[in-house]
Amino acid sequence: MRQGDIIRLIVIEESANDAEMILNSLRKARFPIRPKHVEDEEDLLAALSEQEWDLIISVPEILDFTVQRAAELVKTSKQDIPIIALIKKFSDMTALLAANIHSVIPRDDTISLQYVVRKELDDLETRLNLRHMEQLYRQSQQQNVSLLETSRDAISYVHEGMHIHANPSYLEMFGYKDMEELEGMPVMDLVAPEDHAKFKEFMREYMIDENEEDRDIELVGFRINQNKRQKFKLKLEVSKALYDNEKCIQIIIREQLHSKEIEQKLKEKFSRLDTLTGLINRQHFMQLLDKALSKAMESHTRSLVLFMRLDNFTEIRQRVGIGGSDPIVINVANALKEALPNVVISRFGDVAFTFLLHDKDLKHAQAFGHKVLKIIEGCVTELENQSVVTTCSIGIAQVLASAGTPQSILSDAHAASKVAEKNGGNQIEVYKAVVKASDNxxxxxxxxxxxxETGIEEKRFSLVYQPIVSLRGEEEEIFEVLLRMVDANGKNVPPGMLFAAAEKAGLTLLLDKWVLREAVHVVHDRGGTKHNTHLFIKLSDQAIKDSEVLIFIKKLLKLGHVTPEHLTIEISEATAISQIKFAKAFITRLKQMGCKAALEHFGTGLNSETTLKHLPVDYVKIDSSYAKGLSSNAEHQTSVKKIVELAHSFNKSVIAEAVEDANSLTVLFQSEVDFAQGHYIQEPDPRMEYDFTG
Structure with missing residues (x-):
């Protein structure tokens, strides 16, 4: 690892104190660590889904959770995370190394730990660099292939005198349609007989010469034209090269002294236009779509793609014959060009066309789609003995940053067009994402x-509220605000999946701002400063690092005429620990504005006391894991009491989450917890109707 890089570390250890000892030994060696303590399989799965990690240090087992199982979970997550096992008995070493544990060292050997950590991190960086170089190599190869295939120069590769590859310009030059016709053919067969001896001597001298400089020779070549051989002059340049990692000879013909007709065909073939219709071709459309996607990623400016396919064209082709198909496609293309002169239109396939609408909204795209339907419906193609009229099916997809690739966007538009076609054709369909069980x-x-990304305008989002009830007799109305989203079929999207997707696509700020805006409206509608309603709102990791969020909150409160104390902003303890500098600055400014702050999932950090010393929060929310079986779990009861004592020593109020039953509520009361929240008290509900006086 580069010096100064933060090391994201998972420690799998039953005791938090023992985990802290491991971390202290690394801190003493000046490793800049950002740790997470894990005790079981569920914790590790959650950690692996949260972010990428650099290292795992683990004991051999905690109850039935083994380090071998941890290695399996890491492999399943497709992350490259070295694992160091700390053992007490050397008899365990062989089995652990056989299970792909990277390093196995004695548990109490801190010197070895520091050495092995550095070694594993260095090895990890080497692997990452290697993968990066392989990726660059693949990109370079792709670029080389692209340059080769689109080159105006005729280029081929020859091994032991036989053709193994040629680009389109080379094939066109010698009159071949595809590589299958040329593959394995001796290069000598393309040279006129009178120059055979000259070419053989040239190649013999080139192969025995140790000087690898390029050489050229002027020859007379053969071109196949309507099954006849035509001679033409060419200047052939040879050089030593590699193709598919095999040594060969590269032949380049730079001066193409062939007919103007063939040269014109080459120009058309490698232009941006489809040769049949004059519309832009598929390749150029994908380039334009890629630029639109980049713009969406940079500025969230949306464009739209329409995928149009002519209806029932198989039956039409059977009726008019293959010869009648092209005139129909040409006529359709001309009608589109005439009616839509300033629109990006592509002939994307045989009878498929695509449209790209820049910086337009969905309503505009739908209106545009209906216009295209009318254009195609009114397009009549007159053939020799019949008039042909057709219709089309159109699918619409938005160019969203989360799409990832142009192919994904086209796939969505194509899927929507298939729905339109299935429903009878001559109609448009907007792609609608739905939740589907998938192995991917x-x-x-x-x-x-x-x-x-489309949730706001399509009104997919809503808020539900869960009451936070005082156990000390206060009648203050406090609700936690929770976000929900439905798909196109009205089916609820699981919250875990919702926030994981937002995190992965960088959309958490969009959700944060929507929730904040709606929450302020709710407080305003309930009487603003005159009402006693207080809302808890959880913000993402991204929000605390964005200074604009605080300005956004301040403006919302001012415009909504809501006093800041009605809002309490929550961040998780894990976020606070990993982003302590940002968290402290964020909470300090939040408090200066008059809002309150809460630390949720409290009690999962390795040193909660230090966290409370640094962060001026008003509330701590005990992590929900402590509520599981609380009434019968003595260990959890002890932990809750310790958290309450710690929080109260810093003058923080304590909230217990996920209360399951009346007995647990009694334990919380006896432990002097200040507030409680959970399904036993009330499940999250769209209405704020809990009776706090009861």
């Missing part, structure tokens, strides 16, 4: 991210 977690999250 990334695809699921990408689908949800698309829903998030």
């Amino acid at each position: 977690k990334d695809a699921e999250l990408n689908n949800v991210a698309k829903m998030i």
